[in-house]
Amino acid sequence: MSRRGFSLTKTLSTRFFSTDEKKGDDSDDDDNATNANTPSFISSTRGPQVAAILEKYASKIHDDSFLKIVRQLEFWHTNTERDLSDEEFLALTERLAKIASWRENVDDVSIPEEEKLKIPKVRFGRTELQMPIITCGGMRIQETWIPDTVPLLKPNKSKVVKSASQDNLKDVILCCLKVGLNHFETARFYGSSEVQFVDALCNLIDEGKIKRSDFIFQTKIGLLSNTKTAEFAKFWANSWTNVSKLGYVDLFAFHCMSLNHQLDNVLSDDADDGGVYKFALDLQKEGKIRHIGFSTHGCAQNILRMIDSNKFSFVNLHKHYFGDYHAAGTSDLRGGQGNAECVRRALELDMGVFNISPFDKGGKLYRPSASVANAVGCELSPIAFAALHAWKVRGMHTVSVGLARSSDLDEVIEAARLYREDERARELVRAAEGRLEDLTVRKLGKEWCEKGLLNLPTFYDESTDGVAIGNMLWLYNCMASYGMIEFAKDRYNDYEKKSAAWSKSKSFEENLKSFDTVNPGRSFDESVDLTKALSNHYDPELAKAKLAEVHNWLTKDATLSEEEKVKLGWKQAYNLTTWEEFPGDDLCMSGVILRRMGIKSSGGNIEDAVKEAKVMRGIVRKSSLLSLED
16 A cells, blocks of 8 residues: 555545534444544554554543644645655654643643643733733634623523533633633623633632632723713723623723724823723723723724824734734835834833734634645644744734634644744744745745835725725735635625725715724725825736736635636645634624524534544554554
């Protein structure tokens, strides 16, 4: 039999690489270990050795983590771009299995406490808080996206905190605390998240397992251009109803400060009632909040405006290796684009710097493209690379992980271990950066890489008619160089919704006011003459061509076949999502409401993953016995 062995069947490909997990069977796992379920790396000549390594760690590895390992190994075994030697493949297996066993190791009483894994902590700017370099983000772990202020549909708090999602949340919190990850971040906007986090933390305090001083709690409240202080006070009152049980909020942030008129509101000192910023200062004086900051999905110049005001102790923003989300392609008015200058300036002012969602909004790295996985290499996951880049290259204090399950910690714990090995970490990051840069130059050309996203107006400029030009060209880069089709389509879908709502019968200013603070800007519109908007770009015609091309790739009416996508290099490497998170992966309001009403199925199908892992463990066990016979 060849080293690669059997090719994956269509069924197995669906099981390993799609988001729709195939259900397992309740019968014995060894009986379920059929050829149809067997990964091709197990069927190969290296299979028994690989299985022996996995079996050695099997009792220490959570079911979700076990499935993730199998999916990654299958990608690297069937990968046609890089053919790993047996020695490299076995080293990869050992690394993945060792990483995934962290959960059992922290509970192992035979290991001295000083030798157990602890997430490093750093000074969080002028707040003086000792911040873990990893933050538990609360955006994907709650029961529902429906907030507790929506009549009829709002969740019943007493039921939510007794739900299966709450059990999962408690498990995640306990896992975090065991490794020293003690910063929990949520928001009013995150449905039932705020309620559930507070309940879980309060229970742990009541049980005597932790003290209030053992953790850092952050929540965020948004506002609009016309939000008056009295209205903002009501938003706060709703939040305080939940969080008052904790006594105080360590980090309070104005949420999604993105649009010009929002900034005018929060930075203004002219309001008759003192304004919303003064309201926050009063809360601080009352001891209800400790530190005031802001989060943003805005353009670079707006973020710099907030930072330069020097009114805030910390900032939550996007600064990722693969692009800075809504700031990508937007001018910082200082010769660059994106949020690099924002991070530098915030650090200069001694602000705490929090990296929002580097593994989701930074390229959906839990479902990386094959191009990205190959370029980063087999010694480091794309997630670990992104975290190390934020810490070691950008100097950011903490990276947020939108945890949906405890196994989502696997890859960032790998990064945290490497963080302490400074030279080794920097060596791995430099090597990966070199390969990624070579890839982009090969795909896009050196001149475009250097100049393509510079000197572009934001959607606030009337010449754009609301089109987020810089972001569209960034998405082009994500597609053309990295093959990030799922990630780019998700982003573009948001922009197309804004274009659908854009009315030619309204003035430009009226249309701008319709943009939300989370995903401002709209998609490419071929009816808009962008000549003036692109007049300062180094190659306006090339930019226009790329805008049209990325629209054709990503529009909801795109007709590219799967074969064409593969030919263009748009392949997924593997999927680390073992089961859909409880609130669901679909954040559109109609989907959220249908889930809430029980018309559309919710996430949290943990049992399916357990069954699948049971089958896979049986397959591995059988193969490992062959290595003993040899």
